[in-house]
């Protein structure tokens with residue numbers, strides 16, 4: 001049974017043709033995905049992951065997470081792009097905003113700010129900390145520099161032998177600089193399978209180790225992903241929300257909408273948005289094609305982007321995430337004097353007001369020429385997170401195949417690196433500046 005619903009009624013009138021007309025093509029592409037005959041077919045390992053994940057490695061993840069919680073107050077997760085956004089999205093999605101985890105998770109190596117790393121080094125001086133360094137290639141500059149600095153700090157604090165017990169590496173099973181460093185030093189290692197690309201790797205040790213260490217029940221995440229795996233094997237658009245979403249956004253694109261905004265009304269969704277932007281942006285933005293993906297948190301951003309969305313260039317559509325039930329809420333109190341004129345809301349929960357904001361905004365944006373899709377999720381819990389991850393991954397593969405691009409490579413990401421290496425004087429890049 002599906003854990004989510006997708007309502008596309010507020011998009012239909014903007015489409016040149018309806019998604020149902022794509023049913024035949026979707027079936028062909030579905031077969032191409034499952035038979036692994038399409039572009040980038042070496043990277044479809046994520047597809048069966050909810051069923052075929054390595055159970056032995058998962059048992060080691062659970063053990064390592066326990067050990068980290070015992071050893072440390074802080075876990076530093078080092079990684080960038082797909083090697084960090086999934087864990088960050090899960091942590092935010094599943095965490096209570098003002099309650100600290102028993103184990104604090106901090107991130108590093110997701111940018112190259114000296115000021116950030118300097119502050120982090122000072123912060124860690126008096127803390128017991130462990131490191132989970134994550135890089136599939138094992139050669140990415142940002143995490144490699146952060147790891148060198150933080151590994152040195154840890155070794156200075158606790159000695160080389162003890163540091164070895166507190167460093168966990170998630171990388172390729174036999175290649176790359178991180179693999180070599182980890183092998184040489186005897187760090188515990190977790191594998192990112194060859195056929196799973198960075199942005200599709202949340203359901204491997206990349207996401208599962210930091211999330212489990214943070215006290216999140218990753219078994220529930222995997223359970224949700226497995227439900228999604230079954231649900232999104234169906235080929236009919238009326239049964240498969242991932243394909244309906246992919247088909248609708250494709251038709252909005254071909255009907256002239258060039259920007260998709262993912263919108264949520266809960267602040268804990270903000271990093272799901274960031275993960276989603278990488279997933280779709282890096283998978284589809286190729287060969288001069290693809291929707292530009294953006295995001296917003298409402299009602300906050302209605303007071304910044306709201307004006308543009310309502311009346312600016314008409315090249316946008318929105319995918320709105322609605323959370324059906326929030327376990328905690330606040331009732332609006334009554335006041336005898338009603339000076340702030342809020343008594344008409346007294347006794348109402350804030351979630352009710354938030355929901356009316358969502359409804360009113362969707363109506364206004366549609367009237368202003370912005371199509372909407374509404375994705376309703378039951379709750380912000382671990383199984384829904386796993387389900388959503390798989391939903392978006394499957395939708396992304398279908399979306400990219402609809403515009404005929406390879407979803408699983410990212411050749412454009414290399415361009416900045418070459419220039420940066422040349423400017424830094426790295427051997428082999430001298431010719432670029434000539």
Ligand code: PA5
Pocket residue numbers: 080081082083134135136137138139140143197198199200282410
């Ligand atoms: O999706 C991808 O493959 C990328 O975004 C990578 O995750 C990112 O570039 C980090 O690469 P690596 O894990 O090799 O350090």
